[in-house]
Amino acid sequence: MKKVTAFAPATVANVSCGFDILGFAVEELGDRVTVTFSEEPGLKVTKIEGDQGRLPYDVDKNTCSVAVKAMLEKLDFQGGIEIHLTKGLPLGSGMGSSAASSVAALEATNRLLGNPLDKKDLLPFAMIAEGVACGAPHADNVAPSLLGGFVLVRSYDPLDVTKLHVPNGLYCTLVHPHFELNTADSRSVLRQQVPLKDAIIQSGNIAGLVAGLFQEDMGLISRSLQDVIAEPSRAVLIPGYEEIKEAIKEAGALGCGISGSGPTTFILSPSREIAHKVSDISQEVFNKMGLEVDLYVSAVNIRGAYVINEE
Ligand SMILES: Nc1ncnc2c1ncn2[C@@H]1O[C@H](COP(=O)(O)OP(=O)(O)O)[C@@H](O)[C@H]1O
Numbered sequence: 291m292k293k294v295t296a297f298a299p300a301t302v303a304n305v306s307c308g309f310d311i312l313g314f315a316v317e318e319l320g321d322r323v324t325v326t327f328s329e330e331p332g333l334k335v336t337k338i339e340g341d342q343g344r345l346p347y348d349v350d351k352n353t354c355s356v357a358v359k360a361m362l363e364k365l366d367f368q369g370g371i372e373i374h375l376t377k378g379l380p381l382g383s384g385m386g387s388s389a390a391s392s393v394a395a396l397e398a399t400n401r402l403l404g405n406p407l408d409k410k411d412l413l414p415f416a417m418i419a420e421g422v423a424c425g426a427p428h429a430d431n432v433a434p435s436l437l438g439g440f441v442l443v444r445s446y447d448p449l450d451v452t453k454l455h456v457p458n459g460l461y462c463t464l465v466h467p468h469f470e471l472n473t474a475d476s477r478s479v480l481r482q483q484v485p486l487k488d489a490i491i492q493s494g495n496i497a498g499l500v501a502g503l504f505q506e507d508m509g510l511i512s513r514s515l516q517d518v519i520a521e522p523s524r525a526v527l528i529p530g531y532e533e534i535k536e537a538i539k540e541a542g543a544l545g546c547g548i549s550g551s552g553p554t555t556f557i558l559s560p561s562r563e564i565a566h567k568v569s570d571i572s573q574e575v576f577n578k579m580g581l582e583v584d585l586y587v588s589a590v591n592i593r594g595a596y597v598i599n600e601e
C-alpha cells in the first residue's frame with residue numbers, strides 16, 4: 291500500500307456542562323487527509339485545499355503534521371511521508387476544525403503503516419496538535435472525532451476516555467454564524483477560579499447528562515444542558531445567543547449550548563423534525579443580528595474517523 295485517505299468528522303466539544311471533558315461527533319461534515327509514502331525521508335505537507343490559503347505548510351504548525359510527526363517519532367519511523375489536506379470545516383468555528391485535520395491524518399497514517407497502533411493510542415498525538423493549535427491539549431474534540439459518538443474524558447493524567455451511550459432519536463442542529471472565534475482567545479476570557487456553588491451545579495449537570503444519555507431520558511438530558519462555568523463568559527461574544535436559547539426550548543428542543551468555544555451554537559432535539567424547526571428559528575435570530583449562517587442537522591455520528599480509500 292502506498293497511499294491512504296481518511297475522513298474525520300466535526301465535533302461538538304463541551305456539550306454545555308462538560309467543559310474540556312465531553313464531546314460528540316456529527317455526520318457528514320469533516321476533513322479529509324491523504325498520506326503517501328515518498329522517496330525522500332521526512333514529513334512534508336504538500337497540498338492544502340479548502341482553506342483559502344490560510345493554513346500553514348510548516349510541519350510544526352499544521353495540526354495534521356504535528357500529530358503525525360509525534361506518532362512517527364514514537365514509532366521510530368525513518369522513511370518519508372507526504373500529507374495532502376482537504377478542509378471541509380471552517381476555521382475558528384467551534385466545530386473542532388483543528389482536531390478533524392489531525393485525527394484524519396493519524397487515521398490515514400496508521401493504516402499506511404499497517405495499523406501498528408490501536409485507535410485509542412492515536413489520541414495523545416492528536417492532543418499534542420491541539421496544544422499547538424489553541425494553546426491547550428484538550429481532548430474533547432479529538433476523542434469523539436476519532437472514536438465517534440459521545441465521549442467522556444474522565445481524566446487527563448493519566449488519559450482515560452470512555453464512550454457513552456447515544457440515545458435513539460437524538461438529533462443535533464449546528465448553527466454557524468459567519469464570524470470566527472479563535473479557541474485560544476475564547477479560552478483566555480474564562481475565569482480561572484470556580485466558586486464552590488458553581489462546581490456543585492456543574493457536577494450535578496454532568497452526572498445528569500451522562501445518566502440521561504444512558505437511560506435515554508430526554509427530560510434529564512434537557513435539564514442537564516446547563517453550563518455555569520464557560521458559557522457565562524463566552525455567550526457575550528455571540529450576538530443573539532440568549533434569544534436562541536429561549537426560543538428553541540419553546541419550540542420543543544432539549545436545550546442548546548456553545549459548540550466548543552463558539553461561535554457555532556449546537557441544539558439537541560428529540561426528533562429530526564424539531565431539529566429542523568429550531569434550525570429555522572436560530573437562523574432568523576442570527577439574521578436579525580445581521581449575521582449570515584450555515585445550518586446543519588445531523589444524528590450523532592457513532593463511527594468516528596475512518597479510512598475512505600487505500601491504494
Ligand atoms: N489543519 C488545521 N486545521 C485547522 N486549524 C489549523 C490547522 N493547522 C493549524 N491550525 C491553526 O489552529 C487554529 C485553529 O483555530 P481554532 O480556533 O482552534 O479552530 P477550531 O475551533 O475550529 O478548531 C488556527 O490558528 C489555525 O491556523
Ligand SMILES: N[C@@H](CCOP(=O)(O)O)C(=O)O
Pocket residue numbers: 303304309310311383384385386387424428430431473476477520549550551552
Ligand atoms: N473545550 C474546548 C473546546 C474547543 O473547541 P473548538 O471546536 O472551539 O476548538 C474549549 O471550550 O475551549
